[in-house]
């Protein structure tokens with residue numbers, strides 16, 4: 001039985017129990033959310049020692065961090081180092097998006113090094129091996145599943161139907177998803193349908209065998225503000241909704257990926273439409289980036305969109321780094337992107353049903369420490385204590401206030417005034 005089938009049968013598998021304990025939710029309730037497909041707990045049956053996470057309704061917003069080689073920079077060791085740095089910075093999951101060097105070696109090293117869920121994109125393997133064929137795509141999927149990957153992105157929504165919408169409604173930037181463009185190339189080179197879509201039942205069979213969670217990819221995500229929310233994108237949402245339903249019928253867990261570059265005022269509509277069309281499937285977003293003009297700051301443009309999306313119901317944010325659109329991220333970029341995305345996820349959690357009380361308690365802890373000018377307490381409550389400490393002590397000035405207002409510290413002045421007032425009465 002898959003984890004979803006166990007949950008449907010009324011049992012509470014060990015992984016669901018562990019997630020429920022960590023999230024402070026009643027295990028039976030979490031099992032019902034998994035059975036309904038509104039929460040996924042990615043875990044491959046072959047993965048040993050996994051520390052499972054839950055993604056979806058009533059749970060905290062999760063953060064995924066991408067690592068992976070390219071043809072220009074293909075060191076497996078550096079990518080493992082980045083993955084470990086992401087975990088240390090609080091990533092909930094890591095995806096290996098390698099496209100250079102020995103892809104199998106990088107994936108296996110990352111799987112060996114981490115205890116959190118690991119995702120991948122099998123079509124890259126097929127493309128790098130010059131085997132972009134139906135057999136090549138399914139071989140790659142099965143190989144990733146056999147290695148123990150917990151979730152895979154499959155661009156099943158890029159098919160002849162959605163590409164026709166793209167032809168009728170051309171974009172400034174076309175298709176910017178790597179997997180989406182490779183699928184498009186396959187369709188245009190062969191004249192055949194996307195194999196993952198045409199043989200979706202076979203794909204589900206493989207997923208069932210390894211209890212692989214599907215991440216139905218947003219192959220047609222908009223790559224710029226001008227292309228946001230067009231017909232091709234909505235056609236893809238509709239198809240992904242149908243494919244989520246078929247996955248659930250087969251006991252396969254599925255989440256859905258979303259855009260991309262989206263202006264702030266369109267994010268809520270986009271998220272609500274995706275949730276509606278997929279019957280509440282967990283939603284995994286890259287960004288959304290709220291502007292195109294901030295290379296070097298795209299971890300911030302993505303975090304802005306991530307908060308709005310999280311408030312509207314997005315469940316899983318993919319970290320964007322300062323290198324987005326510019327370069328393969330360094331380890332420092334990965335760390336920065338992870339923390340900034342965690343800030344966005346937490347800001348969304350402050351408004352999220354089921355978790356906002358816990359999220360607000362964390363902010364209250366910080367507020368109380370600030371009110372007491374308790375610096376140790378502030379560092380303990382900080383999302384990145386080391387960064388807060390380093391900035392606080394960098395000038396070597398040690399006072400009970402900070403150097404921002406020094407003697408005119410508003411917190412101290414108002415506290416003293418309130419104490420005098422209280423003594424007068």
Ligand code: SF4
Pocket residue numbers: 401402403404405406408409410411412
């Ligand atoms: S000095 Fe100013 S910024 Fe610093 S703790 Fe006091 S009120 Fe806050």
